[in-house]
Amino acid sequence: MKVLLTGGAGYIGSITAKALEEAGHTPVILDSLVSGPRAFVRDRIFYEGDVADRALLRQIVAEHPDISATIHMAARIVVPESVEQPYMYYRDNVAKSLELFDELTALGLPRVLFSSSASLYATKEGFEVTEEDPLDPGSPYARTKRMMEQVLFDLAEATDLRAIVLRYFNPIGSDPDLESGIYVKEPSHVLGQLVLAARGQKPSFTITGTDLPSRDGTGLRDYVHVWDLARAHVRAVERFDDVLAAVDSRSTVINIGTGDGVTVRELVASFEKTFGSAVPITEAPPRPGDVVGAYANVDRAASLLDWKAELTIDDAISSALSWADRRQEILGYE
Numbered sequence: 001m002k003v004l005l006t007g008g009a010g011y012i013g014s015i016t017a018k019a020l021e022e023a024g025h026t027p028v029i030l031d032s033l034v035s036g037p038r039a040f041v042r043d044r045i046f047y048e049g050d051v052a053d054r055a056l057l058r059q060i061v062a063e064h065p066d067i068s069a070t071i072h073m074a075a076r077i078v079v080p081e082s083v084e085q086p087y088m089y090y091r092d093n094v095a096k097s098l099e100l101f102d103e104l105t106a107l108g109l110p111r112v113l114f115s116s117s118a119s120l121y122a123t124k125e126g127f128e129v130t131e132e133d134p135l136d137p138g139s140p141y142a143r144t145k146r147m148m149e150q151v152l153f154d155l156a157e158a159t160d161l162r163a164i165v166l167r168y169f170n171p172i173g174s175d176p177d178l179e180s181g182i183y184v185k186e187p188s189h190v191l192g193q194l195v196l197a198a199r200g201q202k203p204s205f206t207i208t209g210t211d212l213p214s215r216d217g218t219g220l221r222d223y224v225h226v227w228d229l230a231r232a233h234v235r236a237v238e239r240f241d242d243v244l245a246a247v248d249s250r251s252t253v254i255n256i257g258t259g260d261g262v263t264v265r266e267l268v269a270s271f272e273k274t275f276g277s278a279v280p281i282t283e284a285p286p287r288p289g290d291v292v293g294a295y296a297n298v299d300r301a302a303s304l305l306d307w308k309a310e311l312t313i314d315d316a317i318s319s320a321l322s323w324a325d326r327r328q329e330i331l332g333y334e
Contacts (some may be wrong), residue, residue, distance in 0.1 A: 001025045002067045003237055004060065004099070004109070006051050007074035008044070009036030014113070014180040016043055016071065019230035023238070028064050030056075031074065039330055040180045043063060052096035054103045061107045069111035069201050069237045075144070078188050078291040079119070082141035091129055093144035094151075101155055107312065110160040111240050113233065114152055115268050117145045118169045118222065118257065121294045123213075130297040131167070131253045139289030149253070156250040163250070164236050164243055169222035169257030169296050171229045173316030175321035181323035183331060187232075190221075190264060191317065193269050195324045205265050205279050209286035214293070218264035219286075222295035223258035225311035232256045235305040243304045257296025258309040267313070267328055270274055274317040 003020055007013040008029030013036065017027040017285045021044075029046045045064070049056040051074050060065060075093045076082065082089040100110060122136035137143045152163035170192040174181030182192045197205035209220055214220045236243065236254070244250060262270075272278055301307050327333070 001069070001237065002028055002064055003264070004028050004030060004067050004070040006030045006070070006072045007036065008046075008288070008300045009033055009038065009040045010073060010241070011036075011180070011182055012229060013073045014040035015175045015226050016073070016230040016233045018175060018179070019227070019234050020237075023234045025234070025237070028060065030060065031054060035184070037331055042179070049185050050096065053216055054099065057100070057103045058107065060196070061109065065311050066116060069113060070109060071113045071115070071233055071237065072100065073115045073306070075115065079189065080283060080287050081137045082139050082144070083288040086140040089144050093141075098146050098151060101152065101161060105155070105159050105161045110162050111237075112161060112163045114148065114163055114165045115166045115234050116149055116167045117142060118255070118294060118296065119291065120146050120167065122148075122323050123292055124294060127214075127292075128297050129294045129295050131255055140289045141289070153251050154199060155205055158267050160175035162240075162244055165234065165242060165251070165253045166236060166256050167253060169224050169255070171226040173225045173227065173311070173319040176227050176319065178319070178323050178326045179330070181320065181327070183220035183327075185333065190240075190267060191223075191271070191320050194268065194279060195320055198271070198275050199261060199324060203280060204278050204282045205268065206282045206284050207268075208284050209290055209292075210283050212286070212292040214263050216263050216265045219290065220261045220293040221265050221267075221315055222260060222293065223262055223267065223316065224257050224309055225316045228309040228311050229256055232301065232305060232307050233290065235307045239305060246304055254306075255296040255298055256301060257298055258296040259296055261293070262313065270313050271317050274314050275321065299323050
């Protein structure tokens with residue numbers, strides 16, 4: 001099977017491309033390289049360009065008429081940046097995606113697997129969320145994801161398009177063969193920040209938010225190994241038609257997480273155990289757009305995709321530390 005993969009030069013995209021290949025499929029990468037590094041594309045089929053470039057999309061399909069599905073990952077993803085620059089987020093994540101979906105439908109490629117986010121969920125007592133729970137996206141970034149979910153649901157009702165939405169929880173770790181991982185020099189996510197502090201590349205790790213309504217006052221997340229997340233995409237494209245038939249709908253939503261919540265302080269303790277020494281810690285108020293968090297009810301992923309997370313937080317931490325040692329060789333910088 002050939003799969004069009006937007007954002008395939010990115011962190012999750014490049015690892016998903018590898019998972020597709022290992023399952024016997026061929027990814028066709030479309031990426032603007034605005035953020036993802038060209039090195040992550042490796043020797044895969046690659047088109048550099050914008051997802052809203054209709055002429056380019058027509059070219060890709062003309063040259064690869066056997067594409068069976070699209071995984072749409074291309075997006076801006078930094079929550080504080082979305083608060084500061086909402087126009088850029090709505091333009092790139094919403095307006096451009098709308099053009100992509102319309103052109104894919106016109107080209108006869110109706111199967112769309114969309115990367116969404118657990119940041120959509122409203123805070124819930126107990127923190128475990130199902131796909132039917134209330135939504136309350138707390139940042140422009142999260143609202144762009146919610147908007148595109150609704151766009152897909154509406155298009156699926158009115159056109160030939162069909163959609164499976166994967167709501168990611170918090171991907172961490174790297175490619176198990178250390179060929180790709182976090183590429184930004186100053187990652188905004190928690191594990192990347194921990195790695196920098198542990199390696200002395202920043203003075204300390206900052207816990208943002210220490211009086212939140214969690215068991216220890218810090219944010220709670222469902223940290224899923226990025227390789228497990230990549231595997232979920234493979235299952236979803238392989239079972240696309242069967243999944244929608246099972247739910248008797250033209251679109252559906254599936255949580256992708258481990259089914260377990262971990263606080264920031266608990267993650268730090270796991271990191272220090274794996275790293276072998278303490279990490280300097282400072283504390284600060286929550287950042288703009290931060291929420292206390294949630295963890296996934298993963299029953300639907302198990303029943304529809306026959307998928308569950310297999311790797312542990314310790315596995316992810318170990319791979320992230322190993323990737324940090326390999327980054328310069330792959331990307332030319334630490």
